[in-house]
Amino acid sequence: MNAMNHDWAEASLRPNNTCPALLRGLNADEMSRVWNRFEEDCLADGEVLLRDRAEPLHIGLVLKGALREDVSVPQGGTRLFALTFAGEALSPLGPRQKGGRLSAIGDTRLLTCDHEGFADLSREIPRLQLNLFGVVQDQIEDAHRWQLLLGRKTAAERVASILAWFHMRQGTPEEMDLPVTRAELGEMSSLTLETVSRQVRALEKVGVISLPKPSQVRVLDSKALLERSCNTPILRAA
Amino acid sequence: MNAMNHDWAEASLRPNNTCPALLRGLNADEMSRVWNRFEEDCLADGEVLLRDRAEPLHIGLVLKGALREDVSVPQGGTRLFALTFAGEALSPLGPRQKGGRLSAIGDTRLLTCDHEGFADLSREIPRLQLNLFGVVQDQIEDAHRWQLLLGRKTAAERVASILAWFHMRQGTPEEMDLPVTRAELGEMSSLTLETVSRQVRALEKVGVISLPKPSQVRVLDSKALLERSCNTPILRAA
DNA sequence: CGGGATCTTGACTGTCCTCAAGTGCTGTGG
DNA sequence: CCACAGCACTTGAGGACAGTCAAGATCCCG
Numbered sequence: 001m002n003a004m005n006h007d008w009a010e011a012s013l014r015p016n017n018t019c020p021a022l023l024r025g026l027n028a029d030e031m032s033r034v035w036n037r038f039e040e041d042c043l044a045d046g047e048v049l050l051r052d053r054a055e056p057l058h059i060g061l062v063l064k065g066a067l068r069e070d071v072s073v074p075q076g077g078t079r080l081f082a083l084t085f086a087g088e089a090l091s092p093l094g095p096r097q098k099g100g101r102l103s104a105i106g107d108t109r110l111l112t113c114d115h116e117g118f119a120d121l122s123r124e125i126p127r128l129q130l131n132l133f134g135v136v137q138d139q140i141e142d143a144h145r146w147q148l149l150l151g152r153k154t155a156a157e158r159v160a161s162i163l164a165w166f167h168m169r170q171g172t173p174e175e176m177d178l179p180v181t182r183a184e185l186g187e188m189s190s191l192t193l194e195t196v197s198r199q200v201r202a203l204e205k206v207g208v209i210s211l212p213k214p215s216q217v218r219v220l221d222s223k224a225l226l227e228r229s230c231n232t233p234i235l236r237a238a
Numbered sequence: 239m240n241a242m243n244h245d246w247a248e249a250s251l252r253p254n255n256t257c258p259a260l261l262r263g264l265n266a267d268e269m270s271r272v273w274n275r276f277e278e279d280c281l282a283d284g285e286v287l288l289r290d291r292a293e294p295l296h297i298g299l300v301l302k303g304a305l306r307e308d309v310s311v312p313q314g315g316t317r318l319f320a321l322t323f324a325g326e327a328l329s330p331l332g333p334r335q336k337g338g339r340l341s342a343i344g345d346t347r348l349l350t351c352d353h354e355g356f357a358d359l360s361r362e363i364p365r366l367q368l369n370l371f372g373v374v375q376d377q378i379e380d381a382h383r384w385q386l387l388l389g390r391k392t393a394a395e396r397v398a399s400i401l402a403w404f405h406m407r408q409g410t411p412e413e414m415d416l417p418v419t420r421a422e423l424g425e426m427s428s429l430t431l432e433t434v435s436r437q438v439r440a441l442e443k444v445g446v447i448s449l450p451k452p453s454q455v456r457v458l459d460s461k462a463l464l465e466r467s468c469n470t471p472i473l474r475a476a
Numbered sequence: 477c478g479g480g481a482t483c484t485t486g487a488c489t490g491t492c493c494t495c496a497a498g499t500g501c502t503g504t505g506g
Numbered sequence: 507c508c509a510c511a512g513c514a515c516t517t518g519a520g521g522a523c524a525g526t527c528a529a530g531a532t533c534c535c536g
Contacts, residue, residue, distance in 0.1 A: 092376045137331045143381035151388035151428035155492065182515065190389030192493060197516055214501085214515060233429055393524060420483065430525055435484055452483060452533075477536100484531065491524090499516065506509080 004148030020061050021132050021138065022089050030125045037121050038111040043104035051102065059118050059132075065108025066179055070101045079187040080180065082142075085169045091139045094130065105179045150190055158189040159199035161229035163209065167219050175218045182214075203228070258326050259298050259376065260369045268363045275359050276349040289340060297356050297370075298328030303346025304417055308339045317425040318418065320380075323407045329377045330370065343417045368417035369467055388428055396427040397437035398467035401447065413456045420452075441466070 023034060038061075043049060049067065051058055066085045070078040081100065082089055090102070090110075113121070122128040149161055162185060170176050178185075180198070183193040191199075203209045208225050210218045219225060255412075261272060276299075277463070281287060287305065290295055298305075304323045308316040319338065321327055328340070349361070360366040387399055400423060408414050416423075421431040429437075441447045446463050448456045457463060 091378075093371065093378055133331065136378075138380060140329075140331055140374075140381065141376060143385065146385050147381065147388055150385055181513095193515080194494085195492060196518085197514095198492095201516075419481090430481080432485085432526085433524060436524095437484095439484070479536095480534090482531100482533070484529100486529085487527090489524105489526075491522105493522075494520085495518105497516100497518085499514105501514080502512090504509100504511085506507100 010210070014042075020087060020089060022059070022061060022128070022135055024131055024134075025127055026125065030127070033124060034121060034128075037117050038113045041112055043107075043108045043110070045104060045106050047108075049102040049104070049110075058090070058115065059092055059113040061111040062086050062088055062090070063109045063111060066105040067102050067108060067110070068105055068180070070103070080184045081188070083166075083179070086167075088169065089135050093136060093139070106173050148162045155189075155195050156199050156202065157192050157229055158191060159185070159196055159209075159223055160203065162189055163200075163203070163217060163219075164225045164229045167217075167222065167225070172219075172222065175212070175216055178215045178217050244342050248415070258325060258327060260297070260299060260366070260373050261367055262372075263365055264363065268365070268385040271362060272359060272366075275355050276351045279348050279350055281346045281348070283346075285342045285346075287297060287340040287342070287348075289338075296328070296353065297330055297351040300324050300326055300328070301349060304343040305340050305348070306343055306418070308341070318422045319379045321404075321417070323404075326407070327373050327450070331374060335406070355448070372463055393427075393429055393433050394437050394440065395467055396429060397423070397434055398441065398446075398463055400427055401438075401455060401457075402460070402463045402467045405455075405460065405463070410457075410460065413454055416453045416455050 024033065026034065038059075039047065040063075043065070049060075062084050064086050066083055067090065068080060069082045069084070069091075071081040072078045076102065082091075083105070118128070118132075122132070149158055153161065166178070167173075167176055180188075181193075182196045184194045185191075186193045189196070200209075200211070203225070204211050206224075208219075208221050208228065210220055212218060259327070263270065264272065276297075278301075279287065281303070287298075300322050302324050304321055305328065306318060307320045307322070307329075309318045309319040316339065320329075321343070356370075360370070387396055391399065404416070405411075405414055418426075419431075420434045423429075423434045424431045427434065438447075438449070441463070442449050444462075445460045446457075446466065448458055450456060
């Protein structure tokens with residue numbers, strides 16, 4: 001029971017997920033076993049999370065704040081690849097080759113567990129094995145969502161999609177913090193920073209969002225935002 | 239030992255993979271256990287493979303031929319999503335929502351196993367569990383490769399990439415069969431069929447490939463093909 | 477040989493990138 | 507308190523690349 005009033009109760013208040021998917025359906029006893037096995041990391045803004053390259057499977061749950069993952073591109077240099085918000089799990093199976101770097105955005109707290117620890121735990125709690133598959137499956141689904149976004153959406157739809165997605169994943173607050181620059185939004189959506197800026201302002205002009213500050217977004221009409229994020233209705237018959 | 243001279247010995251002759259990744263490192267005894275548990279399906283050209291929607295984890299190994307996966311898009315209708323060539327494994331964790339349809343290209347033979355069967359097997363052969371993670375990890379890596387292709391490559395690079403990729407996965411034969419139309423190549427790469435056609439012809443004009451028939455590609459200079467498939471050397475400083 | 481599907485090629489258009497010149501925030505030092 | 511430097515953001519003009527539409531060539535199969 002001790003586990004229940006621990007820190008991630010904060011995360012459980014978030015509307016976007018009552019409980020991290022990895023721990024779904026666990027009873028109090030199982031939860032406290034988990035609690036004993038996982039260890040808690042606290043990171044300041046910008047601090048880098050060290051993940052052992054050799055370790056194939058490393059579990060991480062973000063309790064507070066957010067993590068950014070930068071991957072190195074073939075030509076050298078890195079680009080922003082993905083964000084993990086509070087309540088979400090780090091991808092347990094990262095890209096094997098290209099080294100990803102995880103760093104905190106704002107003060108961030110997370111639970112981590114290494115491969116062996118998780119293997120031990122899942123022997124005691126078979127449900128964990130199932131939940132892990134769910135997490136991986138979600139990750140694959142996300143990857144496909146990005147493929148759809150990158151391949152078949154216009155600039156306006158990409159920006160609306162990302163804003164809507166971030167908004168939902170942060171628990172649809174009145175006003176959300178945009179934790180990345182226009183340039184980084186561009187890296188994720190494969191647009192230039194100028195195009196991102198133009199599209200964000202366009203959403204503001206039609207009254208879907210307002211921008212108290214460039215990095216703070218107030219979603220005025222989330223329904224319209226979602227509509228603008230979907231694909232162009234007609235694709236050629238191919 | 240019976241397993242060793244069975245059908246997939248054919249697949250093991252292919253240069254691209256000596257043994258399906260899922261069965262890597264298994265000894266003869268383990269292999270025959272696998273052999274008894276998996277069942278073999280034979281599909282004629284165009285025939286559809288039925289996969290139980292409710293079944294979350296379904297293992298499939300393509301021995302001969304190829305499978306195409308079509309997913310339904312939000313607006314209705316389907317588009318070609320991915321190909322699985324001989325020697326490769328079907329993605330064990332498919333997209334949950336959008337129903338994918340698997341159909342054969344040419345005469346195709348594959349081994350399948352349901353969830354329980356695989357769970358039983360992996361209790362007897364712990365190595366299978368590890369191999370399964372490798373397969374899923376490869377799948378995620380592929381998804382990221384597609385994201386790179388869709389987001390950051392020009393039309394010329396996309397077409398060269400896909401040709402090079404198919405060529406490698408088919409075992410780099412002198413002459414390869416392009417099992418899909420220009421329109422379907424376009425669906426995968428998010429280009430129009432006209433653009434695909436133009437880029438394929440451009441590769442022919444500069445002597446990287448030749449086209450005995452539109453659906454047969456002879457790779458004359460695979461090094462040049464690879465060079466043309468990589469990203470533009472310079473991306474803006476962001 | 478004919479008909480339909482697939483592929484090729486051309487001309488034009490639109491979206492997004494590029495380059496360039498701004499504006500607005502934020503923190504720092506006089 | 508203000509000046510200013512640095513950074514992120516905005517806005518505009520022009521151009522390149524791929525999409526669209528249209529016409530024709532080629533392949534494939536009965």
